Amino acid sequence: MDSNEFTQQLVMYSQVEQQIDTNDSLKTLISQGTSNAASMTTGYLGKKVSVTNGQASLTNGSATWTYNLKATAATTQLSITNANGVTVYTGTGDTASGNNTFTWDGKDINGNQLPDGAYKLTVTAADSAGNTVTSSVASAGTVTQIDMTGPTPQLIVGNMEIGLGDIAAVAN
Numbered sequence: 001m002d003s004n005e006f007t008q009q010l011v012m013y014s015q016v017e018q019q020i021d022t023n024d025s026l027k028t029l030i031s032q033g034t035s036n037a038a039s040m041t042t043g044y045l046g047k048k049v050s051v052t053n054g055q056a057s058l059t060n061g062s063a064t065w066t067y068n069l070k071a072t073a074a075t076t077q078l079s080i081t082n083a084n085g086v087t088v089y090t091g092t093g094d095t096a097s098g099n100n101t102f103t104w105d106g107k108d109i110n111g112n113q114l115p116d117g118a119y120k121l122t123v124t125a126a127d128s129a130g131n132t133v134t135s136s137v138a139s140a141g142t143v144t145q146i147d148m149t150g151p152t153p154q155l156i157v158g159n160m161e162i163g164l165g166d167i168a169a170v171a172n
Contacts, residue, residue, distance in 0.1 A: 042146060044143040044170065046142065049141065049171075050138050050140050051141070051166050051167065051168070052136070052138050052168040053120075053162070053166040054120045054122060055121075055139065055160055056121065056141070056160075057118055058106045058114065058116050060116070061105055061116075062103060062106060063104045063139070064104075065101070065102050065138065066100070067093070067102065067121065067137045067138075068098060068137075069098065069100065069123075069135050070134040070135070071097050072095060073126060073133040074128040075092070075126050076100075078091050078093040078122075078123055079123075080121055080122075081119065081120050082119055087109075089108055090109065117160070118159055121139075123135040141157035144157070144158075155167070
């Protein structure tokens with residue numbers, strides 16, 4: 001073997017070894033970041049959080065949402081879906097501009113009591129000319145647990161898991 005080839009192979013082996021060390025260092029950093037995220041989420045325990053993904057927890061036959069209409073609506077349609085995306089309730093809602101509260105008794109379209117769990121409210125509103133009125137939906141609850149089994153910690157509020165990105169506000 002000529003000395004040039006030998007030198008090139010030594011350089012390649014050295015580069016591979018450096019890459020392996022770099023990968024190990026990256027794994028350590030990722031592990032530390034996950035631990036820090038888990039530590040930070042424990043500060044949410046016992047805090048009341050506002051959730052902006054439209055979900056609320058049905059607990060003991062009751063779930064409450066606040067929806068905001070940007071303008072007065074002529075009609076407001078409320079639709080609730082379960083965790084599988086199946087519509088379980090539809091009804092009409094308040095039409096006033098601003099914040100409106102809707103409390104659901106947990107009964108489906110046929111009047112059957114549904115099990116506790118996470119449900120999502122969707123609001124469709126229109127003005128008297130048929131134009132869409134912009135709406136947003138929020139709910140609130142107290143963080144009782146933190147699920148750290150997945151790649152990112154999830155807050156448990158009632159019967160639902162919430163990612164940190166869905167939290168709009170935190171209160172004592």
